[in-house]
Amino acid sequence: xxxxxxxxxxxxxxxxxxxxxxxxxxxxxxxxxxxxxxxxxxxxxxxxxxxxxxxxxxxxxxxxxxxxxxxxxxxxxxxxxxxxxxxxxxxxxxxxxxxxxxxxxxxxxxxxxxxxxxxxxxxxxxxxxxxxxxxxxxxxxxxxxxxxxxxxxxxxxxxxxxxxxxxxxxxxxxxxxxxxxxxxxxxxxxxxxxxxxxxxxxxxxxxxxxxxxxxxxxxxxxxxxxxxxxxxxxxxxxxxxxxxxxxxxxxxxxxxxxxxxxxxxxxxxxxxxxxxxxxxxxxxxxxxxxxxxxxxxxxxxxxxxxxxxxxxxxxxxxxxxxxxxxxxxxxxxxxxxxxxxxxxxxxxxxxxxxxxxxxxxxxxxxxxxxxxxxxxxxxxxxxxxxxxxxxxxxxxxxxxxxxxxxxxxxxxxxxxxxxxxxxxxxxxxxxxxxxxxxxxxxxxxxxxxxxxxxxxxxxxxxxxxxxxxxxxxxxxxxxxxxxxxxxxxxxxxxxxxxxxxx
Amino acid sequence: xxxxxxxxxxxxxxxxxxxxxxxxxxxxxxxxxxxxxxxxxxxxxxxxxxxxxxxxxxxxxxxxxxxxxxxxxxxxxxxxxxx
Numbered sequence: 001x002x003x004x005x006x007x008x009x010x011x012x013x014x015x016x017x018x019x020x021x022x023x024x025x026x027x028x029x030x031x032x033x034x035x036x037x038x039x040x041x042x043x044x045x046x047x048x049x050x051x052x053x054x055x056x057x058x059x060x061x062x063x064x065x066x067x068x069x070x071x072x073x074x075x076x077x078x079x080x081x082x083x084x085x086x087x088x089x090x091x092x093x094x095x096x097x098x099x100x101x102x103x104x105x106x107x108x109x110x111x112x113x114x115x116x117x118x119x120x121x122x123x124x125x126x127x128x129x130x131x132x133x134x135x136x137x138x139x140x141x142x143x144x145x146x147x148x149x150x151x152x153x154x155x156x157x158x159x160x161x162x163x164x165x166x167x168x169x170x171x172x173x174x175x176x177x178x179x180x181x182x183x184x185x186x187x188x189x190x191x192x193x194x195x196x197x198x199x200x201x202x203x204x205x206x207x208x209x210x211x212x213x214x215x216x217x218x219x220x221x222x223x224x225x226x227x228x229x230x231x232x233x234x235x236x237x238x239x240x241x242x243x244x245x246x247x248x249x250x251x252x253x254x255x256x257x258x259x260x261x262x263x264x265x266x267x268x269x270x271x272x273x274x275x276x277x278x279x280x281x282x283x284x285x286x287x288x289x290x291x292x293x294x295x296x297x298x299x300x301x302x303x304x305x306x307x308x309x310x311x312x313x314x315x316x317x318x319x320x321x322x323x324x325x326x327x328x329x330x331x332x333x334x335x336x337x338x339x340x341x342x343x344x345x346x347x348x349x350x351x352x353x354x355x356x357x358x359x360x361x362x363x364x365x366x367x368x369x370x371x372x373x374x375x376x377x378x379x380x381x382x383x384x385x386x387x388x389x390x391x392x393x394x395x396x397x398x399x400x401x402x403x404x405x406x407x408x409x410x411x412x413x414x415x416x417x418x419x420x421x422x423x424x425x426x427x428x429x430x431x432x433x434x435x436x437x438x439x440x441x442x443x444x445x446x447x448x449x450x451x452x453x454x455x456x457x458x459x460x461x462x463x464x465x466x467x468x469x470x471x472x473x474x475x476x477x478x479x480x481x482x483x484x485x486x487x488x489x490x491x492x493x494x495x496x497x498x499x500x501x502x
Numbered sequence: 503x504x505x506x507x508x509x510x511x512x513x514x515x516x517x518x519x520x521x522x523x524x525x526x527x528x529x530x531x532x533x534x535x536x537x538x539x540x541x542x543x544x545x546x547x548x549x550x551x552x553x554x555x556x557x558x559x560x561x562x563x564x565x566x567x568x569x570x571x572x573x574x575x576x577x578x579x580x581x582x583x584x585x
Contacts, residue, residue, distance in 0.1 A: 078552035083524055091528045093559040146523040155523070158551065162523050270563045298562070299555060418551045420576035425521060480525075487529045495507060 032414040039407045039414075043068060056335045059323050060397045066316040067401030070309065070357060071154055071408025075418075077305020079103075080151030081450040082142035085476035090483070094262045094295060099302035100455070101255040103310040107459040108251040110314020111356075112242035115460070119321040120237065121355025124462040125447055126223035131467035138442025138449065138468075139475015143483060145169075145435025146428070149359040149449035152436075153402060157409025159421040162428045167363060169436025170443070174364035175371060177212060177444050178383035184211040192218030202347050206380045212444060213382045220447070228461040236461065246461025254466065260292070267295040313357050313459070320355040332397045333389065344369060344390040347379075352388035352398050358452045360443040362398035365390050383444070442475075505530050516545040520577060527553040528560060531582075535566060538584040543569070546580045554578050 043064060050057035073079060077099055084096040114120050125131075142148040145166045147155055152170070155163035185193075188211055196207045196218035207213050227236055228250030234241030271291035275283050283291065297303060329335055332353035333345050345351060352361045368378045369390040379385035393399040413419040424432060439449065446453040446468050454472060457465030505526075506518040517534050519527040527548040534544060546557070561568050561582055570581035 078555045080524070080552060083552065083556060086525055087528065087556050087560075090525050091532045091556060091560040092563050093528075093556050095555060095559050143525065146525065155552075160523065267563070270565065273565065299559060302555065413551075416551075417573075418576055420549065422521065422549070428521075428523060483525060483529060487526070487533060490505070491507075491530070491533060494504060 028415055028417060032417065032419065035419075036411050036414050039411050043404055043407060054339050056327060056339050059320075059327065059332060059335055060395065060400050062316075062319050062323055063397040063401040064404040066312060066319070066357070067404035068408035068411075069312045070150075070401075071157055071405035071410070072412045073305045073309045073312065073408075074150060074154035074405070075157060075409040075412035075416075077299075077302045077309075079154070079302060079305045079309065081148040081454070081472075082146070082151050082476070085139075085473045086143050086480055088262065088266060089477050089480040092266050094266050095299035095302050097262050098259065098296055099299065099306040101259055101306075102296075102303055103306035103313075104455060104459050105247075105251055105255055106307055106310025107313040107455070108247040108310075108461070109243070110311055111317055111460055112247045114314055114318045114321075115237050115242040115246070116239040117318075118237050119318055119325075120460070121317045121321050121324075122456065122460045122462075124225045124227050124236075124460065125453070125457060125464045126220050127226045127462075127464040127467060128220075128223040129467075130220060130223075131446055131453070131464045132471040132474075134442045134446030134453070135468040135471020135473075136442075136475040136478075137471075138439050138446065138453075139472035139477075140479045140482075141435045141438025141440075141442055141475070142450065142472075143435070143476055143479025144431050145439060146431065148451075149363075149439060149443065150357075150405075150451050153359065153405050154409035157406040157411075158413040159410075159419050161422050161424040162432045165424050165429055165432040166436040166439075169433045170360060170440040171363040171367045173437040173440030174360060174444050175367035175378070177441055178210070178364065178368075179376075179378055179381050180211055181206075181209040181213075185209060185214075187211060188214045188218070194218070195222060201382070201386060204347050204380060205382055205386050207382065210381050215445075216382050226463040228463065231463070242461070250461040250463075251459060259296070263288075263292045263295050267291065271295075310459075313456070317356050324355075336391055336395060339395075341391065341395050343392060344372070344379075346384070346389040347386050350387065350389060351391045351396065354398065354452070354456075356456055357401070358398060358448070358456070359402065360440070360449040360452065361388055362393075362396060362402050364388075364440075364444075365396060366393040366399060369393060507534065510545070513539070513542045514545070515542065516547070518547040520547055520549045522548065523550050524552055524556070528556045531557055532560060535564070535582065535584055540584055542584045544582045544584070546582060547577060548580075549577045551576065551578075554580075 047061040079099060081100060084100050087093040088097055147163055147166060152163040152166040156167060192214045196214045199217045201207050207217055227246055229236045229241035229245035232245045234245050236242060272283050275287060324330060331350040333350040336351060352365060368384050369392060372378045372390055378390055384390050443449045453468040454465055508516050510516050517530060519530050527550050531546055565585040567583050568580050569583050572579040
């Protein structure tokens, strides 16, 4: 058992005690260090051994090591998109909104630099109100589940059984949702059904059977693709289009505006009170600028994680596109076929290969792959059969990224003595399954989660990213309202028979 | 599992939310702190690492100092004084 370490903070300095939650230092046990070596060694061995088999595996290893970095960053900064607006609405804490905005701005700068070289792997998504609705459903789900899609991955790396259940629920729900037809076809508007039939999909794709198929081909694909660069009359891959329009207008200005709103409504009051008690005067504009900055750096761990995440996300685009050019491919499907794997490749010869950080599709794929192996036909829908495929998780690049993300988070948790196997209780398991299901549905409606549909798109100047984010904020608000009611009710029941001085 | 709330003595309370994940630990803490009187102390036990960040920041914003922090493995024990 680890020793108890006590850090007593002088009562005479109450304002300092919690200005930034410093980790309480503990010696890392040998057992933890051994597991760190095992995890890092395993990933290293996978990279070296597969490279020895064929250099094409370098492509998969690139995904793997970026996933590992993401996992370390997420765990270090306790970086969870779910907590951003949830903690703001629930307990008035802005640290995660700040962290996410820092990461988004940094990612936007690096990805715009990459875009201006013509090496970006990003493709903007169709924009309409569907992104807001999907974000709303996803936002409610992530509050119920206790973590977003990426947050659940890193928390699984901490040994959290609830998060593992959330991942399972997201995975199964997505895989089932994209294939649901029969009675669900009756819910498809006639215009979607007719439009879907005109898309010229191959006969292997049964586009008239499946709600999601007709939603995608009959509605989403009809919507315009809008970036801030295009709105302002620039090309996305030019320096001015990428850096000025997509990054400055599309990310930096909205981020500053959003953070200013957060400061005014959630941070300013405490800053003013502290200033008045310290200096006995009311704040001026310069004081508010200092207060705003104090909010930005109030949680250094989160800010540092955001900084590294942002840079790594941009670099991944650069590296993956570089490898595509080196190997003369446009998609990992070609690489998999060249090294002898053709199972689960889509009808157009592709597999899911975003070229950047993504979470949910690879989760759907492993369940889709398993269902296919068990005899269900998952390859007759657009999502698996036409676009993403269902390659074996063992050679799926995006799965390598997610597994390594969990590993990276586990390494960081072990080094911080924060790893602990935690079994889900019945209550939390139910919330995990419900929340995960809502996130799974929201992800497929938006064509991505908090990472793919919000973080990546927003950083790349895609208007649909902010639309999804807007929905996510609304969903977080509804989720918090519900949990406030639920918690009050539960507390009243727990405390009903106890006599307090309260 | 359920959250455990007890009065340990005059003006001293304990809240155990070990096993809970976000947002439950911070929500319970906020709601209990709202019910305490000024000067009361709350011993809070939780084992969800990301809640540590949120609870610390929440205490800063509300002006309720954390006067003691202990840690046993992955279990955190914060003593918070209601302002």
